[in-house]
Structures are given as structure tokens and as C-alpha cells.
Amino acid sequence: MEKLLVFVEAKGDEPRKATIELLSETRNLSDAGSFAVTAVGLGKISEHAIEKVLGYADRFVRITDGLLDDYTPEGYSEALAAYARQEDVRLVLGAATQAARDFLPRTAVLLGAGIASDVTAIGWADDPMTFVRPMYGGRVPSRCTFTGYPAVVSVRPNAFAVAPAGARRGEYVEWRAGVSPDRIKTRVLRVERESKGKIDLMEADSIVTGGRGMKAAENFALLEELAAALGGAVGASRSVVDAKWRDQDDQVGKSGKTVSPKLYIAAGLSGAIHHVMGMDTSGVILAINKDPNAIIFNYADYGIVGDVMEVVPAMTAELKKRTGR
Amino acid sequence: MTIVVLAKQVPDPEALVEVRAGGTELQIEQKFATNLFDEYAIEEALRIKEKHGGKVTIITLGGPKATELLRTALAMGADDVLLLEDPAFLEGDGYATALTLSKAVATQGADLVLCGRQAIDDDRGEVGPMVAEFLGLPHVGAVMKLDIGDGAARAERAVEGGREVVEVTLPAVITAAKGLNEPRVPQVMGVMKAMRAQIPRTSPADLGLAPSDIGKAGSKLKIERYFTREKRAAVKFIEGTPDEQAAEAIRILADVERVV
Numbered sequence: 001m002e003k004l005l006v007f008v009e010a011k012g013d014e015p016r017k018a019t020i021e022l023l024s025e026t027r028n029l030s031d032a033g034s035f036a037v038t039a040v041g042l043g044k045i046s047e048h049a050i051e052k053v054l055g056y057a058d059r060f061v062r063i064t065d066g067l068l069d070d071y072t073p074e075g076y077s078e079a080l081a082a083y084a085r086q087e088d089v090r091l092v093l094g095a096a097t098q099a100a101r102d103f104l105p106r107t108a109v110l111l112g113a114g115i116a117s118d119v120t121a122i123g124w125a126d127d128p129m130t131f132v133r134p135m136y137g138g139r140v141p142s143r144c145t146f147t148g149y150p151a152v153v154s155v156r157p158n159a160f161a162v163a164p165a166g167a168r169r170g171e172y173v174e175w176r177a178g179v180s181p182d183r184i185k186t187r188v189l190r191v192e193r194e195s196k197g198k199i200d201l202m203e204a205d206s207i208v209t210g211g212r213g214m215k216a217a218e219n220f221a222l223l224e225e226l227a228a229a230l231g232g233a234v235g236a237s238r239s240v241v242d243a244k245w246r247d248q249d250d251q252v253g254k255s256g257k258t259v260s261p262k263l264y265i266a267a268g269l270s271g272a273i274h275h276v277m278g279m280d281t282s283g284v285i286l287a288i289n290k291d292p293n294a295i296i297f298n299y300a301d302y303g304i305v306g307d308v309m310e311v312v313p314a315m316t317a318e319l320k321k322r323t324g325r
Numbered sequence: 326m327t328i329v330v331l332a333k334q335v336p337d338p339e340a341l342v343e344v345r346a347g348g349t350e351l352q353i354e355q356k357f358a359t360n361l362f363d364e365y366a367i368e369e370a371l372r373i374k375e376k377h378g379g380k381v382t383i384i385t386l387g388g389p390k391a392t393e394l395l396r397t398a399l400a401m402g403a404d405d406v407l408l409l410e411d412p413a414f415l416e417g418d419g420y421a422t423a424l425t426l427s428k429a430v431a432t433q434g435a436d437l438v439l440c441g442r443q444a445i446d447d448d449r450g451e452v453g454p455m456v457a458e459f460l461g462l463p464h465v466g467a468v469m470k471l472d473i474g475d476g477a478a479r480a481e482r483a484v485e486g487g488r489e490v491v492e493v494t495l496p497a498v499i500t501a502a503k504g505l506n507e508p509r510v511p512q513v514m515g516v517m518k519a520m521r522a523q524i525p526r527t528s529p530a531d532l533g534l535a536p537s538d539i540g541k542a543g544s545k546l547k548i549e550r551y552f553t554r555e556k557r558a559a560v561k562f563i564e565g566t567p568d569e570q571a572a573e574a575i576r577i578l579a580d581v582e583r584v585v
Contacts, residue, residue: 011485073454074463098484102466105419105451109458114420114545117449130549135448136342140351143550151545185463186493189479193487200485206585230585248469248504249483254338254445255361255503263584273339280554284582286574287560302577303560304570314571322579 001036004029005084006057007094007104008041010049017203018095018157023056025160026093029124030058035090039170040083042076043068050172055165060172067179070188071099077106079177084111089150096154097202108152115152116144120159120260120281137254137277157203158260199233201252206232206263209252209279210240213268213289213308217245222312223267229319235259235279237269253278268308271296288312326379326473328370329433330403331426331440331456332363334387334394338445348550359394362441365501368508370439371402373473379436380404384429386414386422392524399519400511410526413536418544419451425539426452427459428532435496437478442467442500453500464498465491469505 004026009016015023023039030037039057041050043065054060063079076099084092084107092107094100096118108115116131120141123130128145131153135142201207208227210220220234227234236246238253252259253275264282268289269275276299279285287300288308297303304311336342337356345352359367370381383398385391386409395406409429417425430438438457443450457464469488470481477494483502493499511519529536536542563570563577578585 072463073457073466077458098467101450102454105423105454106458106464108420108451109423109455114418115451116546117419117451132552133448135551136336136446137338137448139554140342140344141552141554142548143552144546144548147545147547185497186465186491189490189492191484191487191489198486202485251503258448263578263582277338284578284584285557286578292562297560297562299557300560301557301582302574303562304574305562306567306570310567311571311574314568315575318572318575319585322575 001033003087003089004035004037005080005087005089005092006037006039007080007092007100008039008045008049008053008060009095009097009099010041010045013046013048015049015053016095016097017162018097018155020052020056020162021157021160022093022095022155023053024163025122027056027163027166031166034124038087040080042079043070052165054170054172057170059170062172062174063177064174065177065179067181067184068177072184072186072188073103073106074183074185075179076103077110078179078183081107081110082177083175084150092150092152094154096156100154104152104154111150111152113150113152114146114148116146117154118156119153120156122153122155134281138258138280139277156260158262199231201233201235201250201257201259204233204259204261206230206265207235207252207259207261207282208232208265208267209235209237209269210246210267210308211237211269212239214240214245219309220246222309222316226265226312226316226319229316229323230263232261232263237275238272266296266300267312269296270294271299326373326377326436327434328373328379328381328437328439329430329435330363330366330370330381330383330398331430331438331452332367332383332385332394332398333360333441333444334358334385334391335360335444335446344551344553348552351551357390357393359397360441360444362443362445362501362503364441364508365503365505366439366441367398367401367403368506369471369501370437371509372506373437377473382407382433384409384426386425388415395524396519396522397511399522400515401509402515406522406524408524408526411528413529413540413542416541416544417539418546419449419455420545421539421543423452423455424459424543425532425534427456428534429527430456430460432532437473437495438462438498440498440500442502453498457498460498462496462498463493464500465493466500467502468499469502471499471505
């Protein structure tokens with residue numbers, strides 16, 4: 001049976017949500033007998049994360065090597081390529097997180113393989129297999145095929161739905177990579193973490209983004225409260241980031257992050273094309289703006305013409321009332 | 326310090342892009358710009374040169390119009406440019422494009438290679454890391470701050486939920502993200518000089534590449550079809566007082582759309 005390799009990324013003790021989404025999709029293929037699915041974790045990865053992943057994969061291979069303890073694109077790409085080569089896999093897959101998008105292109109070169117990045121849909125049963133990936137900031141989806149295998153694919157977070165872990169439990173194996181020490185020429189000196197509980201924008205199910213209409217940095221507290229009630233994250237428009245009201249990491253749009261949550265709430269932002277390019281593939285879009293002619297309404301499913309300072313807290317209160325939180 | 330910047334001319338973010346011929350072609354409004362992230366790369370190269378000395382060479386792969394990008398870079402202060410211009414170079418996937426660019430970089434003996442983290446037309450973000458791998462160099466991706474030291478660089482990159490400070494030995498490839506710098510506007514004198522500059526060109530044969538290995542022919546990922554995104558239905562406005570609007574919005578999101 002042909003093999004799929006799925007790169008597992010963890011965040012603390014947990015596998016990343018985007019990894020579980022991808023594994024949920026590949027488990028269906030494994031259950032149907034179409035592919036054998038091996039999950040691969042590199043370096044340090046918790047028992048808990050391994051346990052969780054084993055509910056989704058036929059095998060979990062942890063590639064061990066002291067040189068993989070810290071993320072380096074050189075080390076990760078070499079280890080994953082070496083294992084993929086040994087196993088003669090059809091596809092190397094990973095959730096399109098920042099790390100995966102950073103090192104999977106190198107894995108592709110090492111394998112002499114093609115790569116499709118940030119894929120939003122896969123036609124597994126098509127012959128040849130097809131991959132849809134957005135271009136031009138999501139305005140033009142393209143359907144692609146590979147001319148040969150193996151091939152490397154990264155899948156955009158929120159492209160596939162999370163399924164509960166199955167009853168079957170895969171086997172756990174360790175494999176020693178033998179990463180060449182000479183190859184490692186980057187060294188992580190330190191990581192500066194922001195508030196720990198913060199939900200990553202790219203993986204969030206709901207996002208509340210504020211624009212200039214928020215009027216001041218401190219008014220983003222209103223959006224933080226709504227996002228907290230939704231269990232989501234807060235984004236920012238470019239002008240807000242340029243005005244230093246919010247951090248660059250929060251920026252949604254062309255020069256920031258591309259997001260695709262189930263719910264996107266645009267609060268007090270005009271809807272510049274740069275912004276729309278980063279959020280247009282979201283599920284449901286609700287826009288709140290005092291200007292009935294704001295361009296953002298052209299891209300929204302629902303619109304509220306009104307003052308964000310009044311509507312947003314009222315939504316938070318209504319949501320809390322409903323959920324009893 | 327020899328610095329090479331890989332830059333791409335892309336359709337202006339506001340340019341109209343239409344899917345034609347049953348999805349087999351794109352018709353793109355003829356409005357072009359230097360890829361936003363590559364502008365940061367060019368600016369950073371110039372700042373490094375101004376601080377540490379050296380030479381900045383801009384390389385681009387594209388058609389005759391791509392000379393505009395090179396002239397703009399010259400006007401900003403780049404020393405040298407190179408245009409990879411041949412029909413065989415065009416329409417490559419990440420692999421074919423990175424292979425080609427890596428051969429061009431190899432002719433330069435670069436201490437530092439800079440490029441944008443992704444091009445805003447193909448949205449692949451593959452070329453920087455792939456060029457690095459083809460050249461056997463390390464890379465640091467999506468960099469927001471860069472300090473060049475003796476034989477090494479210190480780079481700050483955004484990672485999910487924080488920032489990572491990475492030390493990398495040179496030569497290396499660095500891909501630029503927003504926040505790295507604010508690109509300068511070319512001065513009139515620079516523009517005048519750039520207008521008169523000769524643009525050197527390189528062919529596949531010059532780089533020792535066979536046409537079958539590069540561009541569309543050498544691509545391992547082929548685009549079969551383009552689609553037009555389905556437009557959302559017209560917006561439905563929620564009326565009433567702020568409290569009524571809020572209550573109705575939450576009702577719709579929870580009970581109709583089931584997203585909260």
C-alpha cells in the first residue's frame with residue numbers, strides 16, 4: 001500500500017490543532033484502505049502528544065537525534081527527507097504552520113520532489129491526485145498535479161475538520177536520523193513567548209479583527225472580551241499595526257497573516273484589498289462599521305451599520321448570557 | 326560583503342485578475358510592482374552595505390518588463406543587476422524557479438542572499454528555503470530584524486505565539502517579512518542614473534541549465550486549472566438598536582450559521 005507521511009507539530013504538550021485536522025483527513029484514507037499513514041515527530045515530543053496522535057495514525061515514528069531538540073530548518077528537513085526516502089513514501093504532508101512552511105521546501109529539494117504549499121483541498125481519488133491551492137491572496141484558487149512522486153504538501157489550517165480519535169491505536173516506533181552536525185548552521189538563541197494562553201490566529205476558529213474605527217489601542221480590550229467569549233483570537237488591520245496599536249504578529253492581510261477561520265468578525269475596518277486578501281476564505285464573515293458604504297460589506301455575509309463601541313460589548317454580553325459564561 | 330537580492334515583479338495587488346479560456350489562462354491587468362516582501366529585502370541589503378560596505382546585486386527572473394524592477398532597485402542604490410530573461414525560464418514551479426535562481430546566485434559568490442518571504446502572486450513562499458538548500462546554505466525565514474556580525478548574523482523571526490532569535494553562520498539566505506524596515510523612495514539623481522543603465526541578461530545556457538530542467542518544462546507541480554472564487558451572496562444587514570443588532574447577530578451566528 002502506498003504511504004503517506006504526516007509531519008506532527010506540537011505546541012507544548014499538545015499536537016497542534018492543524019496537525020490533528022490533517023491526521024483526521026488521512027485517517028479516513030487509512031480506514032478505507034487507500035493509504036498507510038505514518039505520523040512523524042521530530043526531536044522532543046511529549047508522551048501525551050504521541051498518545052493523542054496514535055489515535056489517528058497507523059504508526060507514529062519519533063525521529064530521535066540530539067540535533068533535533070531545537071527546531072532548525074536544516075536539521076528538520078534532512079531528518080524528514082531521510083525517513084521519507086527510506087520508506088519510499090508517496091507524499092510527505094504537514095500542516096502549513098510557520099515551521100512547516102519554513103523547512104518543507106528544503107525537504108522537497110533533498111527528495112528532488114515537487115511541493116504544493118498551503119493547499120486547501122486534496123482530490124485523493126483523482127488520477128493523478130489533485131491539490132487546490134490559493135493564489136493572488138486567495139482570489140484565484142488553482143488546481144495542481146504533480147508530475148512525479150514523492151511529493152511534498154503543506155495544508156492550510158482549517159482546511160479539514162477535526163474528527164474524534166479512532167478506536168484503533170497505531171504502533172510507536174523510534175528511528176535514529178543521524179543528522180549531519182556540519183549541516184546545522186542556525187542556532188536558536190532564545191524564544192520570546194507572548195502570553196501563553198493566546199490562540200494562534202492561523203488556527204483560531206473565530207477571529208475578531210479591529211481596524212482604525214476602534215479609535216485607540218485601549219479600545220481593543222472590547223475585541224479581546226468578545227474574542228474570549230468566542231474562544232477565538234484578535235486580529236488587526238494594517239493601519240492599526242502601523243499606528244502601533246497592535247503587534248505586527250496580529251496583522252491579518254497581504255503583508256501579515258492569511259487566515260481562514262469559521263467565523264470572522266471585522267470591527268471598524270474599511271476592507272482594503274490588502275486586508276481582504278488575508279481573510280476572504282473565512283467561513284462566515286460579519287462586518288461592523290458605522291459607514292454603510294464601507295467596502296468591507298461587499299465581502300461580508302452579515303453587516304451591522306453601527307458604532308463598534310456599542311455593538312461589540314453588546315455582542316459580548318449577549319454571548320455570555322447565552323453560554324452562561 | 327557581497328549581497329545578492331532575489332526579487333520578483335508581480336501584478337500590483339490591486340490589478341484585476343480574471344480567469345479565462347475555461348480556467349486554463351489568467352488575464353492580468355498590466356499593472357506591475359516589485360513584490361512587497363522583496364522591497365524589504367532590497368532595502369535591507371542597501372542598509373547592510375551602507376553600514377558594513379560591499380556590493381549589492383539584484384537578480385530577477387522575468388520578462389522584458391522586469392527591467393522596471395531592476396531600474397527601481399538601481400535608483401534605490403543597488404550596484405549591479407541581472408535579468409534572467411528567456412522564455413524557457415518562465416512559468417516555473419517553486420522547484421524549477423529555485424533551481425534556476427540558485428545557479429545565478431552561485432555565479433556571484435554571495436556572503437548573504439536576501440529575498441522576500443513569499444511572492445504575492447503565486448503565494449508559494451518556497452523559493453528562499455529551496456535556493457538555500459540547492460546551494461547547501463542555511464536560511465532564516467520571515468525575518469523581522471537582522472544584525473550582521475563577523476561571519477554570522479543574528480535574525481529575529483516571528484513564530485506562532487512569539488519571536489525567535491536565531492544565529493546563523495554566513496553565507497546564508499534570509500527571507501524578509503514585514504517589519505524588517507521601511508523601504509526608501511528612490512532619489513531623482515538615482516532614477517536618472519538608473520534610466521541610462523544597461524541591464525545585463527543571462528540565458529539558461531549561461532547558467533549551464535537545459536531548457537527541460539527549468540520553467541514550465543522543468544516543473545514538478547503543474548497548474549491544471551484556475552478557478553473563479555464563488556462570490557459571497559450579497560450582505561444581509563442586521564437592523565435595530567445596537568442591543569437589538571447584537572442580539573440578532575449572536576442568534577444568527579449561533580442558531581443559523583452554527584459557528585459559535
